[in-house]
Amino acid sequence: MNKEVIRIFFLPLFILLILFPVLALVFNLTMKGILATMVDPFFWDSVKNTLIAALLAAALAIVVAIGFGYYHLFHRDSMVYKVANLFNDLPIALPHTVAGLALLLAFGRNTFGFLGETGAAFTLFAVILAMFFVSYSLAARTLVSGVDQMEPEIIDVARTLGDNPSQVYFRVVLPLMGEALFSGFVLGFSRSLSEFAAVIMFGGNMPGSTQVLASYVFTKVEVGDLDMAVTAAVFCVALSFLIVSVLSFRRHRYAAS
Amino acid sequence: MLQAKEITKKFRQQVVLQQACLEVNSEIKALIGINGSGKSTFLKIVAGIVSADHGKVFLNNCDVTSLPPEQRNVGYVPQHPALFQHLTVKENILYGMRNGKGSIDTYERIVDLLDLQAVLDKHPRELSGGYRTRTSLARALVPQPQILLMDEPLTGIDVVLKERILPDFRKVLKELQVPVLYVTHDPKEAELLADNYALMDNGQVRQVDTSAEAFELIRTSILQEYA
Numbered sequence: 001m002n003k004e005v006i007r008i009f010f011l012p013l014f015i016l017l018i019l020f021p022v023l024a025l026v027f028n029l030t031m032k033g034i035l036a037t038m039v040d041p042f043f044w045d046s047v048k049n050t051l052i053a054a055l056l057a058a059a060l061a062i063v064v065a066i067g068f069g070y071y072h073l074f075h076r077d078s079m080v081y082k083v084a085n086l087f088n089d090l091p092i093a094l095p096h097t098v099a100g101l102a103l104l105l106a107f108g109r110n111t112f113g114f115l116g117e118t119g120a121a122f123t124l125f126a127v128i129l130a131m132f133f134v135s136y137s138l139a140a141r142t143l144v145s146g147v148d149q150m151e152p153e154i155i156d157v158a159r160t161l162g163d164n165p166s167q168v169y170f171r172v173v174l175p176l177m178g179e180a181l182f183s184g185f186v187l188g189f190s191r192s193l194s195e196f197a198a199v200i201m202f203g204g205n206m207p208g209s210t211q212v213l214a215s216y217v218f219t220k221v222e223v224g225d226l227d228m229a230v231t232a233a234v235f236c237v238a239l240s241f242l243i244v245s246v247l248s249f250r251r252h253r254y255a256a257s
Numbered sequence: 258m259l260q261a262k263e264i265t266k267k268f269r270q271q272v273v274l275q276q277a278c279l280e281v282n283s284e285i286k287a288l289i290g291i292n293g294s295g296k297s298t299f300l301k302i303v304a305g306i307v308s309a310d311h312g313k314v315f316l317n318n319c320d321v322t323s324l325p326p327e328q329r330n331v332g333y334v335p336q337h338p339a340l341f342q343h344l345t346v347k348e349n350i351l352y353g354m355r356n357g358k359g360s361i362d363t364y365e366r367i368v369d370l371l372d373l374q375a376v377l378d379k380h381p382r383e384l385s386g387g388y389r390t391r392t393s394l395a396r397a398l399v400p401q402p403q404i405l406l407m408d409e410p411l412t413g414i415d416v417v418l419k420e421r422i423l424p425d426f427r428k429v430l431k432e433l434q435v436p437v438l439y440v441t442h443d444p445k446e447a448e449l450l451a452d453n454y455a456l457m458d459n460g461q462v463r464q465v466d467t468s469a470e471a472f473e474l475i476r477t478s479i480l481q482e483y484a
Contacts, residue, residue, distance in 0.1 A: 153339035159326035162356025
């Protein structure tokens with residue numbers, strides 16, 4: 001009975017709500033759209049901007065997540081950890097337009113003067129920061145879940161062998177967290193690739209400068225060039241599948257080892 | 258020499274240790290108790306991994322109660338070997354030397370005594386259970402600790418192998434003249450390794466003459482509880 005219910009609901013809903021929209025993109029690909037997009041320098045600029053910004057945002061997310069992992073492991077009672085932990089969950093629930101606006105105000109000239117002086121708003125750096133803001137919590141959660149799965153005795157033994165907490169963390173914990181670090185990086189990268197709202201609010205949508213793939217698709221839809229929008233969108237889908245495949249391949253290889 | 262005086266520990270409302278006192282001189286002492294009796298917590302308090310609510314720990318007459326594990330110079334062999342998977346057996350055994358603990362001479366002697374030469378370049382995942390435990394023991398011994406704390410290190414190893422390994426361990430530990438506190442719930446293990454015995458019962462440590470006496474006392478205590 002239960003199996004029947006699952007089959008009856010799952011398959012039609014999956015096909016209708018997940019598969020059909022992706023197929024709809026592919027069915028709407030046109031040769032004209034492909035050719036026009038492939039010769040559009042702004043498309044390639046947006047691809048380049050997306051990849052560079054997402055890679056740097058994910059790398060930054062991992063660096064900050066490593067710091068959070070240390071507090072998670074050794075200073076869980078500290079106020080720093082408690083506040084950081086609370087804020088970790090925030091970007092998940094927060095509308096990303098709000099995240100973008102928050103960044104814009106923080107790095108504007110009127111709130112924290114010294115941040116405004118950086119002139120970060122509406123630059124590629126702003127795009128990176130916006131992507132980081134929405135992807136960091138994924139990287140931190142992934143790393144922390146890896147840390148929680150580790151045998152606590154490993155840390156105890158390293159301490160009795162003379163390591164202080166930071167030495168244990170860098171010499172033992174992080175080298176054993178290779179898979180969690182990689183997964184955190186890839187998830188952060190994927191989340192960064194898909195970000196639109198925070199990026200457009202804080203980084204803007206300037207072709208050739210701060211435009212990313214998501215905002216390129218939006219612009220093409222807005223100006224009525226659906227063929228080019230569809231081509232860029234299919235490119236995004238292919239890129240996403242590639243990332244998911246890399247992650248899945250790594251997981252299978254790790255599980256087998 | 259280890260002296261633990263009036264160690265008390267509560268986890269939330271549950272009293273795990275109640276003014277537990279124990280002394281280990283230059284001997285192998287087995288601390289026997291049923292699962293959940295507080296013997297592992299006691300060991301971790303001695304190692305500095307868990308802090309006591311009350312009581313003092315002395316190593317060679319120095320009060321180490323407030324020192325973190327890295328400053329106590331104790332060897333710790335946990336229930337699972339807890340080997341560093343990213344390092345080879347050799348790197349695992351030499352780990353303490355990164356922090357200036359131990360010497361190459363001691364390393365070579367211990368590797369020889371524990372017969373680990375053949376596996377030095379292997380990674381822990383390539384080792385059998387017996388070799389993992391030997392490596393874990395060697396790693397704890399190279400820094401020449403003031404006391405070696407062993408927390409049921411042969412859990413999960415079959416009885417036949419235990420009977421082969423324990424006399425070897427005893428020989429090595431006697432040769433190195435290191436005081437040992439060996440926590441176990443297995444009377445056979447205690448008999449094969451230890452010089453004398455103590456019983457952990459109701460959060461307190463009692464001195465006993467034989468492991469059989471310890472288990473008789475545990476049995477009586479359990480029967481009284483469920484009678």
